[in-house]
Structure formats: C-alpha cells, structure tokens
Amino acid sequence: MSDFLALAQAVYKGDIKGVKALTQNLIDSGAAADDIINKGLLGGMDIIAPKFKAGEMFVPEVLRSAKALGGGMELLQPLLGGDAAGKQAATFVIGTVVGDLHDIGKNLVRLILESAAFKVIDLGVDVPVQKFIDAIKEHKPQFLGLTALLTTTMMAIKETIDAIEAAGLRDSVKILIGGAPISQEFADEVKADAYCADAIAAKEIATQMLA
Numbered sequence: 107m108s109d110f111l112a113l114a115q116a117v118y119k120g121d122i123k124g125v126k127a128l129t130q131n132l133i134d135s136g137a138a139a140d141d142i143i144n145k146g147l148l149g150g151m152d153i154i155a156p157k158f159k160a161g162e163m164f165v166p167e168v169l170r171s172a173k174a175l176g177g178g179m180e181l182l183q184p185l186l187g188g189d190a191a192g193k194q195a196a197t198f199v200i201g202t203v204v205g206d207l208h209d210i211g212k213n214l215v216r217l218i219l220e221s222a223a224f225k226v227i228d229l230g231v232d233v234p235v236q237k238f239i240d241a242i243k244e245h246k247p248q249f250l251g252l253t254a255l256l257t258t259t260m261m262a263i264k265e266t267i268d269a270i271e272a273a274g275l276r277d278s279v280k281i282l283i284g285g286a287p288i289s290q291e292f293a294d295e296v297k298a299d300a301y302c303a304d305a306i307a308a309k310e311i312a313t314q315m316l317a
C-alpha cells in the first residue's frame with residue numbers, strides 16, 4: 107500500500123495517532139504538502155463520502171475521521187507558507203452558514219489562505235446572518251467566504267448576501283462562496299463575486315482580486 111493510501115485509510119478509520127504519524131512520515135520523506143492533502147487526507151474523505159451516503163458510516167464515525175484529518179492538517183500548516191500572496195495583509199472573514207455544521211472544507215480554505223499570509227477570521231459553523239454582518243462592520247475585511255454543504259442550507263448563502271446588501275455593506279467586501287453543492291451558476295444567481303471549487307482556487311481568486 108502506498109503511504110498516501112495508508113494515510114487515506116487512517117483518516118477513514120478515524121485513527122488520529124496513525125494520521126499524525128503517517129503525515130509526519132510523509133513530511134519527513136519530502137512529499138509535497140499538496141499531495142499529502144489531496145492524495146492522503148482528502149483521499150480519506152473520498153472513501154468516507156460514498157459510505158456515509160449509503161448509510162454504511164454514521165455521524166460519530168465521520169466526526170472522528172474529521173478530527174483525525176484535522177490532526178494531519180495541523181502538522182502541515184507550517185509547511186504551507188512560502189508565497190506571500192496576501193502580504194498586503196488582506197483580511198478574510200469566513201464561516202459556514204446558519205443551519206450547516208460542515209467545516210472540513212472551510213478549515214482547509216482557512217489553512218491555505220493563512221499559509222498565503224491572509225489574516226483569516228473564522229466565525230465557525232452554523233453562523234447566523236447577523237454575525238456575518240457584525241463581523242464585516244468590526245473587521246472591515248476585503249473578503250467574506252461562505253460555505254454550505256447541504257442543499258437545504260444553500261439558500262442561507264443567498265439570505266446572508268441579501269442581508270449584507272440591505273445593511274449597505276455589499277460594496278465593501280468581495281464575497282467568495284464554496285461547498286460541494288455550490289456551482290458557478292448558483293454564485294451568479296445569488297450575486298456572489300466568485301465561486302471557488304477548492305481551497306487552492308480560493309487563494310488564487312482572492313489573490314487576483316487583490317492585484
């Protein structure tokens with residue numbers, strides 16, 4: 107079994123110690139951080155997603171896997187630095203919309219943005235609309251990132267953007283949205299500034315917008 111596959115299996119099994127040890131081994135052997143994330147850590151999520159959908163894996167097990175994945179990401183954080191894309195000290199407020207508890211993708215976006223020197227303010231999960239508005243007023247960010255993973259919470263993205271508009275704050279911030287059910291079409295519909303398919307796209311799009 108390749109080391110990446112072993113790491114993916116450890117994420118799937120929710121083996122936190124194993125994930126940390128295998129991540130560290132890959133780092134020590136000189137593997138690229140992107141590969142460790144994509145082939146290893148997210149490889150584990152690729153095993154989990156169909157099993158969860160089929161009812162072969164349940165919430166507590168997936169949460170354990172998510173925690174294990176987070177343990178690997180922590181070890182990678184110091185390695186992700188390098189390009190100072192956000193050296194202008196751009197502020198990026200991010201959060202998962204109200205009703206939605208998924209945060210693995212959001213946390214990955216945060217990690218990649220921080221590694222590119224963005225200042226990230228993470229409002230967490232299940233974030234009420236007003237909390238986003240308060241954060242825009244308080245932190246005056248250049249960017250706001252909204253995540254939704256459920257088709258039922260996608261509309262909370264629209265509600266959040268509409269409320270920001272109604273509060274007269276829409277022009278002050280670029281809004282980037284993401285999450286598995288989100289598409290470019292949806293982003294156009296809700297008048298977001300950009301749809302990002304993954305964390306690297308989030309970094310690249312935000313960096314381009316700064317330029």
Ligand code: B12
Nearest residue numbers: 206207208209210211251256257284285286302304305308
């Ligand atoms: C892990 C997981 C969970 C975990 C979440 C743990 C956690 N801490 O996040 C737990 C077990 C808690 C969970 C619960 C539920 N889940 Co769930 N979950 C998943 C699963 C398997 C993986 C999601 C994931 O983390 N993917 C990996 C990350 C890295 O990918 P990502 O989130 O897409 O993020 C990337 C991009 O989208 C993008 N991105 C993401 N966010 C953002 C934000 C910005 C600003 C930008 C720029 C980019 C960006 O960048 C990321 C990195 O590249 C998905 C399956 C799937 N196919 O997505 C189901 C899934 C999303 N869940 C689903 C369901 C139904 C539920 C529950 C309702 C189940 C239940 N019966 O209780 C609950 C809902 C809880 C709630 N209120 O939110 C369904 C949704 C179906 C639908 N049509 O709405 C899915 C699709 C599973 C399925 N049935 O196929 N879930």
